[in-house]
Amino acid sequence: MTPKTTHYSVVIVGGGQSGLSLSHCLQQRGIDHLVIEKRTLVHSWRSQRWDSFCLVTPNWQCNLPGWSYSGSDPHGFMVKDEINAWLAGFVEQVQAPALEGVTVEKVSKAGEADCYTIDTSAGRFTADQVVVASGGYHKPVVPRMAEKLPASIVQYHSAQYRNPAQLPEGAVLVVGCGQSGAQIAEDLHLAGRKVYLATGNAPRCARFYRGKDVVDWLADMNYYDMPVTQHPLREGVRDNTNHYVTGRDGGRDIDLRRFALEGMELYGLMTGLDGDTLQFQPNLRANLDHADQIFNGINASIDKFIAANGIEAPGGSVYEPVWAPKEERTTLSLRESGITSVVWCIGFLPDFAWVEAPVFNGRGEPVHLRGVTGVEGLYFLGLPWLHTWGSGRFSGVARDAVYLAERIETVKLARSASAQSVPCVSERSREPASSSSA
Incomplete structure (x- = not known):
């Protein structure tokens, strides 16, 4: 135009x-x-x-x-x-x-x-x-520690990731377990790739519960009509990480514990790199427990809504962990793990x-x-x-x-x-601009 x-x-x-x-x-x-x-x-x-x-x-x-x-x-x-x-x-x-x-x-x-x-x-x-x-x-978020990774390690941000074949042979480190990180880790896992996942405190939710999609229940509960000014966290809710779940293959939960049973290697929050060794906080158990607590909390709120309104629905349940870490691992050798690529899934600014x-x-x-x-x-x-x-x-x-x-x-x-406004003068000449855009 x-x-x-x-x-x-x-x-x-x-x-x-x-x-x-x-x-x-x-x-x-x-x-x-x-x-x-x-x-x-x-x-x-x-x-x-x-x-x-x-x-x-x-x-x-x-x-x-x-x-x-x-x-x-x-x-x-x-x-x-x-x-x-x-x-x-x-x-x-x-x-x-x-x-x-x-x-x-x-x-x-x-x-x-x-x-x-x-x-x-x-x-x-x-x-x-x-x-x-x-x-x-x-602005895709990539930490400065990325500069310290060996040149042989291929790095992508989630915005650049397309499919498992895009990455070189070898294990993949996915950093971040929000919506993008969890789904990309699953994508690689289902393709048979060896995946190491550095987790954070992202919450999760069920895909289906008591006969309906959880989104349907939350809509019935008017959650999606709640303005930010009435949310318990007020504007702080804008900082929350999105719950991880997927619509893939008709929709299902994403359970990182089940991935671990199937061979995915889970770690806590990644904090640095010392030579060949990646460093992590000892908080994997806490991260998984937090995600499950949110999962069960959302389902419990649905239970209360069903009970309060006399709705006929299949019985409820409480998620019980299918796997738990035996110990908190805080280091990982790039060479010994065979990691050849990293996908950064820690968001945007x-x-x-x-x-x-x-x-x-x-x-x-x-x-x-x-x-x-x-x-x-x-x-x-x-x-x-x-x-x-x-x-x-x-x-x-x-x-x-x-x-x-x-x-x-x-x-x-x-x-x-109003007669007080000063009219604009449209100029075709262009003055130098100082900033880059959006």
Whole structure:
């Protein structure tokens, strides 16, 4: 797309499901806008997922604005190609006014004007309001200790992992047991690879319990409607690691203890490397016990809900460990273990350095209430627990997009009625920008 103008009522930075959802809502309200995407629309689902990737939430939760899942398996789990086909239909349906392959380098206030300047690799744009919908997973986390690994060790981040054949022959060390780490470890394990897994304190949950998917029970319990302001942890829930579970082969639990029985080697938190020797904290037992405690706790809450509402359902159960470590192993020799590759699965960090506005906390995270910041006309969308559990997922972004669209429309109408706002001056000249983007 070649923009016909350089000024818009709204500029949306990011063309994933969040940015496109908001575009849909703004189009319904007749609000002119531009979506700027540095790659291609919804690219991350094509480029940052491994080959066997599938949803961990059932298909019925895929509910983007005007584009819900309509296939024949609402309680199944779409695989990568099916997800991308579904998203391609959403892109086609929205027909967003989008500029692809363009990097936003800086967002700032345009002097005394009551609008924003957006400097990009394709020139300068201005907007009355800006929505940052680039997500919160910008910088793959790889610890500095990675530099100390021998050059012969092949290293990938989870965003780069595709399949077991991508890795050289030999054992694989997977670092991290959140959703990506647990599923990648399983992928390698099922392919017959020798896997060493460095665990953390990630929680887990059951796939099915008492006759239904646990997600179905939690939906019945209105968990997914709980706003972050009512969560027991408040904003602290945003720091939580996602529970590990899988939708693979129709959905099942991921039980690291069972993997251990089948030959996977489990260790505690990895802390360093001394020569040829990897070092770990002696906390494997605690990590496994913590995951099981969360697993049983979620099931217990379902038990209480069933009892309180007189629901007929199969009987409940409590998970009993099928394996436990005989001792805490704190060292592992790379040479003796035969490890030839490492997959880092310890997450991402946000990078909003290109947004020049006083809306960030000490960790560089935006401070907001349901995506609305303390600076008028600047919003965030698509972040985990922006408002509810589903805010960063297919299930909840529609609600957030509608809310922001209504807020944007209110501000737009107020500005139109005010004679005090200073109009933007659209400039085609581009000033040097200082930061890189999203």
